[in-house]
Amino acid sequence: xxxxxxxxxxxxxxxxxxxxxxxxxxxxxxxxxxxxxxxxxxxxxxxxxxxxxxxxxxxxxxxxxxxxxxxxxxxxxxxxxxxxxxxxxxxxxxxxxxxxxxxxxxxxxxxxxxxxxxxxxxxxxxxxxxxxxxxxxxxxxxxxxxxxxxxxxxxxxxxxxxxxxxxxxxxxxxxxxxxxxxxxxxxxxxxxxxxxxxxxxxxxxxxxxxxxxxxxxxxxxxxxxxxxxxxxxxxxxxxxxxxxxxxxxxxxxxxxxxxxxxxxxxxxxxxxxxxxxxxxxxx
Amino acid sequence: xxxxxxxxxxxxxxxxxxxxxxxxxxxxxxxxxxxxxxxxxxxxxxxxxxxxxxxxxxxxxxxxxxxxxxxxxxxxxxxxxxxxxxxxxxxxxxxxxxxxxxxxxxxxxxxxxx
Numbered sequence: 001x002x003x004x005x006x007x008x009x010x011x012x013x014x015x016x017x018x019x020x021x022x023x024x025x026x027x028x029x030x031x032x033x034x035x036x037x038x039x040x041x042x043x044x045x046x047x048x049x050x051x052x053x054x055x056x057x058x059x060x061x062x063x064x065x066x067x068x069x070x071x072x073x074x075x076x077x078x079x080x081x082x083x084x085x086x087x088x089x090x091x092x093x094x095x096x097x098x099x100x101x102x103x104x105x106x107x108x109x110x111x112x113x114x115x116x117x118x119x120x121x122x123x124x125x126x127x128x129x130x131x132x133x134x135x136x137x138x139x140x141x142x143x144x145x146x147x148x149x150x151x152x153x154x155x156x157x158x159x160x161x162x163x164x165x166x167x168x169x170x171x172x173x174x175x176x177x178x179x180x181x182x183x184x185x186x187x188x189x190x191x192x193x194x195x196x197x198x199x200x201x202x203x204x205x206x207x208x209x210x211x212x213x214x215x216x217x218x219x220x221x222x223x224x225x226x227x228x229x230x231x232x233x234x235x236x237x238x239x240x241x242x243x244x245x246x247x248x249x250x251x252x253x254x255x256x257x258x259x260x261x262x263x264x265x266x267x268x269x270x271x272x273x274x275x276x277x278x279x280x281x282x283x
Numbered sequence: 284x285x286x287x288x289x290x291x292x293x294x295x296x297x298x299x300x301x302x303x304x305x306x307x308x309x310x311x312x313x314x315x316x317x318x319x320x321x322x323x324x325x326x327x328x329x330x331x332x333x334x335x336x337x338x339x340x341x342x343x344x345x346x347x348x349x350x351x352x353x354x355x356x357x358x359x360x361x362x363x364x365x366x367x368x369x370x371x372x373x374x375x376x377x378x379x380x381x382x383x384x385x386x387x388x389x390x391x392x393x394x395x396x397x
Contacts, residue, residue, distance in 0.1 A: 007384065054347065055362040063368035066359060130349065133360055134385050137346035140363075141321075204357055206311075206335070206370040213373060214356065224353045241356055 008156025043124025193237015
């Protein structure tokens, strides 16, 4: 039972951390509970579908279907997070401060939430599918009773969820003036980490070169499988021995978001300046 | 909003151009291993160092397994009664342990690069 619980816990943990962070980052947005809940539900349905069709997926594209699927859904999540981070850079401050949304921003806010719904769904889908396959294997091998298996699964899910809730509550304790900066930074690193994971899958499928494998190895200091390593992996994409291309993808996303945020801020301020000048001109 | 959309369009174009590189794999070396009764066979695989290797893993059990190795930086689900491919390396000389995550007590092995 405990071995079942431990494996399910490890799978649930990563998704749970992502949901905790997204829930904190959407603080003050109306209807966010429905959107995040919808993401979890969609992810669960998706995991069942992926788990059921794993044999077909594994056979696709000369046996690299799994890597392609993983890289694609991670890629989608990265795009959503990049967009969200750029959007938040011009809207987040007001949201966090007022804890309510201005009328004109409601449509935008809804779009931001629908992007995060996809991020949550993707997180649940990836880890959920593996849990389903694992539990299916346990059930099939008959190595433990159904009761033990269900108990183990529930224990694992509960434990994983508890870590996510802890992260969420911890983030909410951050003073408002720092809150937006911290959550934006975490969302940025989450996106970068997901991009690096996508790169790893593409290397595993031999679609892109590793460049250096590994670029460095600090697994004797902080191994991936340690508790801290696992949490950092889920949150900011920590990898003790990354290949060169993973680091390239990681940095590329950070650069893209930083440039996008600058651009968005710049274009918002120029629009305002032009409007002011026009107003002065007519008067 | 439109600025962000435009930014994304540019980003996508840049990404597709940069990933459309002429990366072609070197001639590959394939190594086969089998999973049976939740055990890898053989449990020790010798591969040449500094060369890319294609691992072909056949799962003869009816239950799914997940090949996982932190030192090789790889993870992949192998459904029951099927075969998958995992590329590893080029590896520096050394030993790289791996496990079947779903049956960690029995499914263990090591890749030795020489």
